[in-house]
Amino acid sequence: KKLGWAVVGLGKFATQQIIPSFAECKRSKLVALVSGDRPKAEQYARQYGVNPKNIYNYQNYDTIRNNPEVDVIYIILPNALHAEYTIRGAQAAKHIMCEKPMAITVAECQAMIDAAKKAGRKLMIAYRAQYEPFNLAAIQLAQSGKLGKLKSIVSDHGRNLDPKDPADRWRANKKLAGGGSLYDIGIYSLQATRYITGEEPTEISAMMYSTPNDPRFREVEENVNFTLRFPSGVLANCTSSYGYSDTKRIQVFGSDATLELDPATDYYKHRLTVKSKNGNEERNIQEQNQFALEMDHLSESIMNNKQPKTPGEEGLQDVKLMQLIYEAARTGRTIKV
Numbered sequence: 001k002k003l004g005w006a007v008v009g010l011g012k013f014a015t016q017q018i019i020p021s022f023a024e025c026k027r028s029k030l031v032a033l034v035s036g037d038r039p040k041a042e043q044y045a046r047q048y049g050v051n052p053k054n055i056y057n058y059q060n061y062d063t064i065r066n067n068p069e070v071d072v073i074y075i076i077l078p079n080a081l082h083a084e085y086t087i088r089g090a091q092a093a094k095h096i097m098c099e100k101p102m103a104i105t106v107a108e109c110q111a112m113i114d115a116a117k118k119a120g121r122k123l124m125i126a127y128r129a130q131y132e133p134f135n136l137a138a139i140q141l142a143q144s145g146k147l148g149k150l151k152s153i154v155s156d157h158g159r160n161l162d163p164k165d166p167a168d169r170w171r172a173n174k175k176l177a178g179g180g181s182l183y184d185i186g187i188y189s190l191q192a193t194r195y196i197t198g199e200e201p202t203e204i205s206a207m208m209y210s211t212p213n214d215p216r217f218r219e220v221e222e223n224v225n226f227t228l229r230f231p232s233g234v235l236a237n238c239t240s241s242y243g244y245s246d247t248k249r250i251q252v253f254g255s256d257a258t259l260e261l262d263p264a265t266d267y268y269k270h271r272l273t274v275k276s277k278n279g280n281e282e283r284n285i286q287e288q289n290q291f292a293l294e295m296d297h298l299s300e301s302i303m304n305n306k307q308p309k310t311p312g313e314e315g316l317q318d319v320k321l322m323q324l325i326y327e328a329a330r331t332g333r334t335i336k337v
């Protein structure tokens with residue numbers, strides 16, 4: 001059995017990654033589209049076999065409540081719209097998958113969690129790395145003691161913001177994006193430290209820098225470097241950038257061995273190496289479609305009435321920590337969480 005999914009927002013990520021990935025799902029099928037652009041929605045409906053009667057716009061979105069074919073709504077809109085469309089979706093009695101970052105403020109995240117709870121529906125944040133086999137293998141290695149005692153994590157996520165790409169235009173707009181590189185891509189570095197350790201940070205320090213007079217960074221930040229202290233003694237150093245060339249890397253340093261995931265959070269390409277005094281060993285892991293795995297995880301959580309692995313609370317925690325990272329950078333103080 002497959003649950004019916006509606007995709008909200010037909011932008012770059014939705015059309016290039018998510019919609020094609022339904023073909024590899026076992027428990028999820030695309031049945032509806034929500035878009036402000038009717039001809040575009042009709043074109044994707046034709047291409048992916050969606051009934052044109054299941055095309056909605058942002059005005060009649062709430063009437064999706066009356067469509068029994070739709071079980072789950074997947075929000076793939078600019079960050080500032082996540083809260084509104086999640087809450088309206090929950091009020092339409094649908095389960096919700098919401099893209100990262102969950103929302104702009106902690107208060108919005110809490111309102112989203114409350115709306116899903118009130119409606120008796122599941123809310124999951126699309127943290128794909130937590131469903132991706134190379135990252136799962138890294139978590140297993142780090143938490144099983146295979147690296148010895150964990151000492152340090154270094155994680156770097158960045159790319160060049162490209163004003164020619166329409167998907168990057170709202171990312172330079174503070175109102176729509178909520179933040180700069182940290183909210184968009186540094187969040188992967190932050191996530192990595194939390195899922196690798198399985199712990200929550202207790203202290204945060206940070207520095208920020210944006211190139212003066214670069215029009216891309218009039219409203220949002222370019223670079224954020226932050227350090228986190230974890231209860232077990234692990235210290236993490238993370239970078240986040242909209243100005244350095246494509247990097248998606250996680251390194252975990254244990255007393256016996258070091259693990260390197262590079263690329264760590266790519267869409268279709270990963271590499272996991274364990275380095276120790278016995279030499280370097282590249283792990284042979286089968287690539288799988290992480291988008292299909294994460295969508296099926298929510299469908300299965302709904303079918304079995306279980307809490308998904310990355311619920312709203314997981315998204316709220318990152319938004320809370322990112323706000324503290326900004327505060328640490330702004331004040332120059334080490335912040336206790």
Ligand code: NAD
Pocket residue numbers: 009010011012013014036076077078079081099100101126128166167168170176184
């Ligand atoms: P995009 O700009 O390509 O897509 C956004 C869509 O929202 C567009 O189709 C746009 O027309 C529509 N939209 C509706 N109302 C809008 C408004 N008021 N202003 C601007 N656009 C509006 O962006 P994207 O890269 O697809 O990102 C969408 C979301 O997906 C973001 O939250 C982003 O963080 C997330 N994302 C996640 C991943 C991942 O790997 N998990 C990757 C890329 C993007």
